[in-house]
Amino acid sequence: MTDALIERKLIEIMRIISESDKPVGARSIADELNNRGYGIGERAVRYHLRILDERGFTKKEGYSGRVITELGEKELRDALIGDRLSFVSTRIEELMYRMNFDPETEEGNVIVNISLVDNNDLEDALEIIKIVTANGITISPRIQIFDENSDSKIDVPEGKTAIATVCSITIDGILLNQGVPVEPAYGGTLNIKNNEPVNFQDLISYSGTSIDPIKIFMSRKTTSVLDVLDTGTGKILANMRTIPASASEKALDVINRINASEIGGVIRTGESGEYVFGAPVDFGMSGVPVYVGTNVICAVEEAGIDVATYPVSTVLEYSNMSKL
Template sequence: MKLLTRTHMSQRRLMEILRVIESASTPVGARAISDTLSNRGYDLGERAVRYNLKILDELGFTKKKGYSGRVITPLGSRELADALIDDRIGFVNTRIEEYMYRSSFDPHSCQGLVIANTSIIDKTDSDRVLDILARAFDEGYGISRRVLILDEGEMLSTQVVPAGSIGMVTVCSMTMDGILMKKGIPVLTSFAGLVRIKDKQPVEFTDLIAYAGSSLDPVKIFMGGRVTSVSNAISRGSGRVLANVREVPLAAAGYALDILEASRCAGFGGLIKVGGPAEPILGCPVAAGKIGIAFYAGVNGAVAAEEMGAGIKTLPISMLVDYSRMADLS
């Protein structure tokens, strides 16, 4: 029995549960799945998740691993790859919009939920990674000096931090989109790409991927392709770093600038440029009637650490976190 024979809403629930299980590196239980779905905008309680897990077990798409939770089977992976192709197109933008809607950070009060990236770090490399993150922010390539550190055994998004590791939560640049949305400004996250840095100054986008119509996070694609040189940009002033561009209506430009200034005063960095009407941002196109706003990606510090050989695995745009739980890098 295929998922495609079920109603659309049931399809979506089952597919989202499969996505959560597949993205976890360890078996995941109903409570963790429910929490993750809630962060993604799906109101599905633990009891409902258990019911849907029984269906997935019967279909052969998941299986129990003792009392630890479920893992996805090869059949489930194939179903996830093949089913609902049309539904997956634009999935990344939909997920970003859900996170933006559910975020609540206010730059004036410095309170609320921020969109976050998560990393698993080998404990032996933790001090070095945190130092690199601080340097990345000091050089302007990060969003915030705030991080949340979780010890082994604690829950990080959909997984438990493994033994011998720490979990790290950093602020994602999409938080800025959420701030603009919450202030009533329509915002479209349009492109992600690589910015060439020369003499510590951004020169141009050398590669771009549009978020619209994408079933994979463009930032994650660039990270997986190992085409960055963030560590060189930090240490030598020249390299290629991750960034993204969002568009807002020209009529809201003045208000948007006020919000960006408030965010800067709240300690948020990473702003590259605010363009004029339909003005390309470092070569990235901007639609008529809009202005473009470019920010460096919040994962740049983690990417630099990986480039330098640190044991770190990073997942962008992976959870919401209360800003008050985060602390400044020392």
């Protein structure tokens, strides 16, 4: 296992199989991996399972799925693999490195979230997304749609449609590429009153979890985006990054320039060491809270439509994305 990222995934797959009292199939493994913060589809899981089978760590039990072998249990106990606590941050850093969006040309890769919805629910879901993006509590009104027959790197199961929304970590990548040091700090639920942000109700640090904080809050169904649209009061999702206070002026210039590219969502920029909506910030640093791209998907779920969402999923060419 020479590649550290592949090694992490192989060990995690073995953990999932080991924790089950019956054989586990590739689809179940893929779902659980995504719950644990590993963005990987069913096809990729099958590839990793073949590696594990070849090494003698897992074996097939008919058509039921895989079980872990005695050799696999030993490998799992002895594997010199660090805990997953840093995996989310590592994933974010990887995607920030891969994105190359240019605010001047409005071209290049941006980081996206991928949400899967049943084909029968697609029309209703898109109508809700259109309404929410018009309200401005997301990163960008642009999305991209992939069906199960799309020739793309997005793995779309049969009967589903994938909806790509711009991820708020795109802001971090743009700032970094423009020479502004930035670090994702927190994800959380933000209270809105009279259409104005008031305070973070709950926060989870990106450095202290093995699962993306936004995914955690989505799974808990903590938002009331539709209430915000109807009454101006409710809860939405936002995250915060920190930048050196000395770089605030440059950051504001970059943010103003990318607004012309329909990339926004920045709520404000705090002063040095200032708590922003109740979120702590170290002295010498400024907090920059941003609405997250998955607020549109939260609204879809609040309307009773089942959606599986994978935040900070991959990168896509921004110029291929469009408004509804």
